[in-house]
Amino acid sequence: MxxxxxxxxxxxxxxxxxxxxxxxxxxxxxxxxxxxxxxxxxxxxxxxxxxxxxxxxxxxxxxxxxxxxxxxxxxxxxxxxxxxxxxxxxxxxxxxxxxxxxxxxxxxxxxxxxxxxxxxxxxxxxxxxxxxxxxxxxxxxxxxxxxxxxxxxxxxxxxxxxxxxxxGLRPRLPIGGVLFQDAYPQDDDLLESVAAYDAVYEQYLRERGATNPGGWSAAMAGKFASVTRPDIADYYRSKGAVLD
Amino acid sequence: MxxxxxxxxxxxxxxxxxxxxxxxxxxxxxxxxxxxxxxxxxxxxxxxxxxxxxxxxxxxxxxxxxxxxxxxxxxxxxxxxxxxxxxxxxxxxxxxxxxxxxxxxxxxxxxxxxxxxxxxxxxxxxxxxxxxxxxxxxxxxxxxxxxxxxxxxxxxxxxxxxxxxxxGLRPRLPIGGVLFQDAYPQDDDLLESVAAYDAVYEQYLRERGATNPGGWSAAMAGKFASVTRPDIADYYRSKGAVLD
Missing domain, CATH: 3.40.109.10 (NADH Oxidase)
Structure with missing residues (x-):
């Protein structure tokens, strides 16, 4: 390296x-x-x-x-x-x-x-x-x-x-869940790469003092369930950006 | 360095x-x-x-x-x-x-x-x-x-x-045209930083064999006068991206 x-x-x-x-x-x-x-x-x-x-x-x-x-x-x-x-x-x-x-x-x-x-x-x-x-x-x-x-x-x-x-370093998805050859994986294979990561991610959070933190899957499902920053498109349009 | x-x-x-x-x-x-x-x-x-x-x-x-x-x-x-x-x-x-x-x-x-x-x-x-x-x-x-x-x-x-x-290295805008302290410059000052760059940019193109290449200003004015890739928003929306 x-x-x-x-x-x-x-x-x-x-x-x-x-x-x-x-x-x-x-x-x-x-x-x-x-x-x-x-x-x-x-x-x-x-x-x-x-x-x-x-x-x-x-x-x-x-x-x-x-x-x-x-x-x-x-x-x-x-x-x-x-x-x-x-x-x-x-x-x-x-x-x-x-x-x-x-x-x-x-x-x-x-x-x-x-x-x-x-x-x-x-x-x-x-x-x-x-x-x-x-x-x-x-x-x-x-x-x-x-x-x-x-x-x-x-x-x-x-x-x-x-x-x-x-x-400390925050762990990332396994490379097999991010780098694909010639085609995107099937859903089951994609979720399998995430399952391995969940335990690693939860351990990372636990080491930093979180009690019962849950894995990456739970964090993502929760995060994307509500709309984040709903008004930013209006702002960027007001500055001349066309988003169409 | x-x-x-x-x-x-x-x-x-x-x-x-x-x-x-x-x-x-x-x-x-x-x-x-x-x-x-x-x-x-x-x-x-x-x-x-x-x-x-x-x-x-x-x-x-x-x-x-x-x-x-x-x-x-x-x-x-x-x-x-x-x-x-x-x-x-x-x-x-x-x-x-x-x-x-x-x-x-x-x-x-x-x-x-x-x-x-x-x-x-x-x-x-x-x-x-x-x-x-x-x-x-x-x-x-x-x-x-x-x-x-x-x-x-x-x-x-x-x-x-x-x-x-x-x-070879393609020259960039002078740092004074990109890094600003606390406020964005007035138009005249912004264009002044571009003027210095135009000559450098033209020289770079000339050294690579261009005849009468024109500076960066001319390239940019020409480039943005017609809409580039007008349909990409439709594509991204078709994949589930919301652009609003």
Whole structure:
């Protein structure tokens, strides 16, 4: 196993940080590593907003959970899909900007390729990270707080700091439940790979202090039974994304 | 600069490969590195289909472009969003699977975190990679070819092989056009960062043999003036994704 793969396999989401500030050069190195990721036809349909304003950080901590770590992490970034540059350039050239779901999808993929490189870059420098999907709890308010223009929309947040905890590795599905050759498996085979995982997952939670935690199957069945974040489509449409 | 960041910054999309086969252990190492990436609430809403069937590979090469490399690359993967496991588990537990855009978005983000780790893992082992967005040209036909069940939908492809070319690094927007502090820039400042980039981008294309290539601005204004892949939303909806 080489150093790059070793770094990836050491990933765990870190939710508590020391007060140690992150040097500006480390932030630049991580974002430039992010930019080096592939981008669909070079469109680079994303931007990264580094939030340093203390009042904004406190408010974002409320809006995302509340999640105290969003307020106190040495660095907090908001990863956005971004069609603003493309719209301005089209307008200046007298062209229309006319897109459908494809452009939104590309922005999510481009932004996430960048973000994952940023995460690995920070981790390679000894920092811990945590993606903050809770940023989508109240997208319109996050947007107003930052004053984002039309065509720019937050996807998720990212906390970064020197780890003050080691939560251990959270086990993943067995590779046989994720990597398939030439065809998707039958339902029974798919569920068999999950059954093996349930016990491993439950043990992981038990070791972290959960009493009677239940396995991954139970967690998933419960999680998807109620609609999560039902209003996000309205928000993304309001920013110019077409989802049809 | 450490080895991990150096690996990321060396990324270029490689579109020609030697015939050297990729050992199965390398494929497993890359996919397991992919699985080690973060996943929203552990949902792992993706799967990876390794396509080895020669006839399928030839047909996929037509459907994606045509792009000959999809037929001849030593490995070709299809990265899919996957809610199948969640749906089966909900059904078995007597729960409903009831989701909106959020679940689709999570599947795209989860899949892409995994895919970017896979890319870096393969690159760290000396292989070259190329994401294949052209897989979205004819999604319904790709789906039929693979016989994908409800809840599983391709997002993009990935070619991997030992490089038989060095296309050089494609320049990216200056970091000042992507990383912003606390607020999104005014339009004029945004366009200023693009202006500096236009010349660099044009020079890159010229060095690769383009005559009178134009800059990034012209490429973007042209690209977004016509709707790209207008039918993909219908396809994703047909697989159970809700985009509202």
């Amino acid at each position: 080489n150093d790059v793969i070793r770094a990836m396999r050491a990933h765990r989401s870190v939710r508590a940080y020391t007060d140690e500030p992150i040097p500006h050069e480390a932030v630049v190195a991580a974002v430039e590593a992010g930019q080096a990721a592939a981008t669909s036809s070079a469109v680079q349909a994303y931007c990264v907003i580094r939030v340093t304003d203390r009042q904004h950080r406190s408010r974002l901590a409320e809006l995302t959970g509340p999640q105290e770590k969003v307020a106190v992490a040495p660095e907090f970034f908001i990863i956005c899909g971004d069609s603003r540059r493309h719209r301005l350039l089209a307008e200046r050239a007298g062209e229309r900007y006319e897109q459908k779901l494809e452009a939104f999808l590309v922005s999510v993929i481009d932004a996430t390729l960048c973000a994952q490189n940023m995460v690995l870059a920070f981790e390679s420098m000894g920092y811990g990270t945590c993606y903050i999907g809770g940023l989508r709890n109240h997208l319109a308010e996050v947007d107003r707080l930052l004053g984002l223009p039309h065509g720019v929309y937050p996807l998720y947040g990212l906390c970064v700091g020197r780890p003050a905890q080691d939560p | 450490n080895d991990v960041i150096r690996a990321m910054r060396a990324h270029r999309s490689v579109r020609a490969y030697t015939d050297e086969p990729i050992p199965h252990e390398a494929v497993v190492a890359a996919v397991e590195a992919g699985q080690a990436a973060a996943t929203s609430s552990a949902v792992q809403a993706y799967c990876v289909i390794r396509v080895t069937d020669r006839q399928h590979r030839s047909r996929l090469a037509e459907l994606t472009g045509p792009q000959e490399k999809v037929a001849v690359a030593p490995e070709f993967f299809i990265i899919c969003g996957d809610s199948r496991r969640h749906r089966l588990l909900a059904e078995r537990a007597g729960e409903r699977y009831e989701q909106k855009l959020e679940a689709f978005l999570v599947s795209v983000i989860d899949a892409t975190l995994c895919a970017q780790n896979m890319v870096l893992a393969f690159e760290s082992m000396g292989y070259g990679t190329c994401y294949i967005g052209g897989l979205r040209n004819h999604l319904a036909e790709v789906d039929r070819l693979l016989g994908l069940p409800h809840g599983v939908y391709p997002l993009y492809g990935l070619c991997v092989g030992r490089p038989a070319q060095d296309p």
